[in-house]
Amino acid sequence: QVQLVQSGAEVKKPGASVKVSCKVSEYTFTSYNYMHWVRQAPGQGLEWVGAISPSAGNTAYAQKFQGRVTVTRDTSTSTVYMELSSLRSEDTAVYYCGTDLTVWGQGTLVTVSS
Amino acid sequence: QSVLTQPPSVSAAPGQKVTISCSGGSSNIGTNYVLWFQQLPGTAPKLLIYDNDKRPSGIPDRFSGSKSGTSATLGITGLQTGDEADYYCGTWDSSLSVGVFGGGTKLTVL
Numbered sequence: 001q002v003q004l005v006q007s008g009a010e011v012k013k014p015g016a017s018v019k020v021s022c023k024v025s026e027y028t029f030t031s032y033n034y035m036h037w038v039r040q041a042p043g044q045g046l047e048w049v050g051a052i053s054p055s056a057g058n059t060a061y062a063q064k065f066q067g068r069v070t071v072t073r074d075t076s077t078s079t080v081y082m083e084l085s086s087l088r089s090e091d092t093a094v095y096y097c098g099t100d101l102t103v104w105g106q107g108t109l110v111t112v113s114s
Numbered sequence: 115q116s117v118l119t120q121p122p123s124v125s126a127a128p129g130q131k132v133t134i135s136c137s138g139g140s141s142n143i144g145t146n147y148v149l150w151f152q153q154l155p156g157t158a159p160k161l162l163i164y165d166n167d168k169r170p171s172g173i174p175d176r177f178s179g180s181k182s183g184t185s186a187t188l189g190i191t192g193l194q195t196g197d198e199a200d201y202y203c204g205t206w207d208s209s210l211s212v213g214v215f216g217g218g219t220k221l222t223v224l
Binding site for chain 1: 116149151153158159160161164170200202204210211212213214215216217218
């Protein structure tokens with residue numbers, strides 16, 4: 001069973017950037033169609049952020065985050081990254097990665113506070 | 115405002131059956147497979163249904179999924195108190211080239 005292990009919680013000030021990592025536990029990393037990033041603000045529902053094709057590196061982003069989010073991958077370490085810039089308090093959320101949205105990481109809490 | 119529409123809450127008694135609807139459009143549910151997720155408090159979402167009606171290994175057959183046109187439905191039979199959770203539908207939107215989710219449905223087992 002594949003496992004996704006995400007980096008630890010982050011506390012950032014408004015205007016800063018955060019980079020969250022997600023390591024996939026198996027060598028078939030490039031066999032997935034997309035690695036997705038989804039976030040969940042406190043007490044709110046799921047919100048799709050973006051995705052990357054592990055093999056080709058093609059990316060797709062929600063229009064809401066265009067220009068602020070960058071998703072990258074490192075095939076040598078089977079790791080996907082999500083960087084969100086110009087952080088504001090509304091970005092406080094748990095960020096999840098998922099392989100084709102079927103298997104999910106444990107989540108990373110990003111808190112934006114002055 | 116979510117692209118996919120779900121009822122905010124549903125409830126039923128233990129042992130009963132409940133259905134959760136998910137309504138979308140031609141570019142999302144009408145074109146692509148639907149996923150259903152269960153999220154228990156404080157935990158990551160867990161896949162219940164993929165490809166509209168398939169269950170991953172380990173998911174009991176009390177959970178079922180179906181799709182018709184631009185709507186999908188999750189069914190849960192033999193309700194248990196442990197089924198109390200938030201349920202989300204999700205899919206890809208081919209027109210917007212983005213992932214989309216429903217707003218979530220809170221299931222209460224009375």
